[in-house]
Amino acid sequence: QSVLTQPPSASGTPGQRVTISCSGSSSNIGSHYVYWYQQLPGTAPKFLIYFNDQRPSGVPDRFSGSKSGTSASLAISGLRSEDEADYYCAAWDDSLSGYVFGTGTKVTVL
Amino acid sequence: QMQLVESGGGVVQPGRSLSLSCAASGFSFSNYAMHWVRQAPGKGLEWVTVMSSDGSIRHYADSVKGRFTISRDNSKNTLYLQMNSLGTEDTAVYYCAKDKGRNPTDGLDYWGQGTLVTVSS
Numbered sequence: 001q002s003v004l005t006q007p008p009s010a011s012g013t014p015g016q017r018v019t020i021s022c023s024g025s026s027s028n029i030g031s032h033y034v035y036w037y038q039q040l041p042g043t044a045p046k047f048l049i050y051f052n053d054q055r056p057s058g059v060p061d062r063f064s065g066s067k068s069g070t071s072a073s074l075a076i077s078g079l080r081s082e083d084e085a086d087y088y089c090a091a092w093d094d095s096l097s098g099y100v101f102g103t104g105t106k107v108t109v110l
Numbered sequence: 111q112m113q114l115v116e117s118g119g120g121v122v123q124p125g126r127s128l129s130l131s132c133a134a135s136g137f138s139f140s141n142y143a144m145h146w147v148r149q150a151p152g153k154g155l156e157w158v159t160v161m162s163s164d165g166s167i168r169h170y171a172d173s174v175k176g177r178f179t180i181s182r183d184n185s186k187n188t189l190y191l192q193m194n195s196l197g198t199e200d201t202a203v204y205y206c207a208k209d210k211g212r213n214p215t216d217g218l219d220y221w222g223q224g225t226l227v228t229v230s231s
Binding site: 002033037039045096098 | 145147154155156157160169170171172205207210214215216217218219220221222223224
């Protein structure tokens, strides 16, 4: 099982704000940057957030990331139907000498 | 236009080997670290391995260490994954992904569409 824990699901109505948590430890989130990926149904993952809170070009500013200690969060404001997807956090882990993904959160737009 | 195209997937019997390739285009392949990530049917993402831009650094997930080998040919803009002693737990879609930096890792900023590997007798 993953060393980064996310809630299995989150939901909201259009226009609402949804927050997804990612809990880790001192060997991963506590000492390395956090990244977020979006996976729409049936497609490859997409780069969403890097270096904790930076957005690649083309990613709407409705998506924002933050980190505090050994936890991180992804917030989606102004929720839209096209945001319905699986979201994964990730970070390098010193103990494993590898990259680790979170357990994933399915976001549903009601 | 940046493109990553995986190939080599298919059905293989337990204990056998399979080799995957990832052809890159639209960017300077030799300047970036490259990863393999897999996703079992209906499951989450699992990082598999990474190689630095010059091939000097490699890391593997514990689940594949000693069985899988990552390599690259910068002259051919191609990434490889040699998979030996395959088990049913290796059944997954395998994605090739580009790192944002030369060394692991600045994040996986571009992904291929994946190739399905099914291990079954």
